[in-house]
Amino acid sequence: MYFVIAGGGEVGFHLARALLESGHEIMLIESDRKRAQWIEDELGSVVINASADEGRYQIEAGCQRADGVIAVTGDDAKNLVICQLAKYHCRVPRVIARVNNPKNEIVFKALGIDETVSSTRVLMNVIEQELPTGGFMPLMPLTGSHLEVIEAEIAPGTPAADRSIDTLGLPTGAEVGGIVRAGAILHADGHTRLAVGDRVIVLAPTVAEAEVRKALFG
């Protein structure tokens, strides 16, 4: 398959090499001249020294025939634009963005970039599996609305534990959609008391995310 990689930092360079080694065809776009030259010395003529957020360089890199574009620069706004241009301008079937600030995962999804990778999130997931702390995870936005789905895990000591849903003080427009308790779905109403270990699924306006967090976790 043919992949265009935008950004030749550590992530981009090693990804390029790994894809080449597994038999794929790639083109890497790197804006720094020295870095681009260095990568070319290492990997051969698979580098364009240009800025990947400009449409004409995406075309030069052959994005129209690419199976995927992967944006892995250190700048989230740039990665977003690279992926959107590839999608809108070159009709690339699959675009993947690295997000440096994990908060931007939900932003990218809301703006049409479904596949994101956050190294911070990956590390947090590893750590959270080890530590018994409560997790608050915005899962995804609901397409065509300004709502999102949030999963919150009630850990010991979480302020919402042993409280009924009515008394949590959830913001206007936010609703508990259900509770996963002991692996089964529990239908929740205002009188349902949250227990330690519950995974609470909340539907809320995206703008009220912080208030939902506050209602559950103080």
Place this chain on the structure above:
Amino acid sequence: MNVIIVGCGRVGGFLAGLLDAGGHRVTIIDRERAAFVHLPAEFKGTTLLGDGSDLDILRHADADKADAFLALTQGDNRNIMAGQIAKEIFRVKQVIAKINDPIRAQTYRAHGMSTFSRTTILGTLLEAILSGNTAVGEELMRKVLEHEAEMSGDIAPVRD
């Protein structure tokens, strides 16, 4: 009208001053504290230090209650991202982003965002003036001279 401006450069600071003087509620955001020197001394609006493409900063700026949102930083990509967050997540009705690269400007205009480029606006205006196309330039130049006169404390030199 509640207006949020991201980027307090010369244009952002000037526009914030104009809107504030016109009685609008203005919040202006910039990553650099030093940028707020571009605001006029009598500015009564809110200044907010932070990244205007950050979801939490925009929540803090009450973006969901804004009537208009202008992304005027020096980075096209940041303007595009901030503008889209305002439009798609906070549902701001009027969103305008400064995008100097004409290809990106066109792409995002096709996807429903109002965009403008200082390069093409200024270039078009100057070309119109030079070729004697007064209809394009005259009204705008009159406004510009009025604003400049107000800023320097003079009486507007252009009158009907």
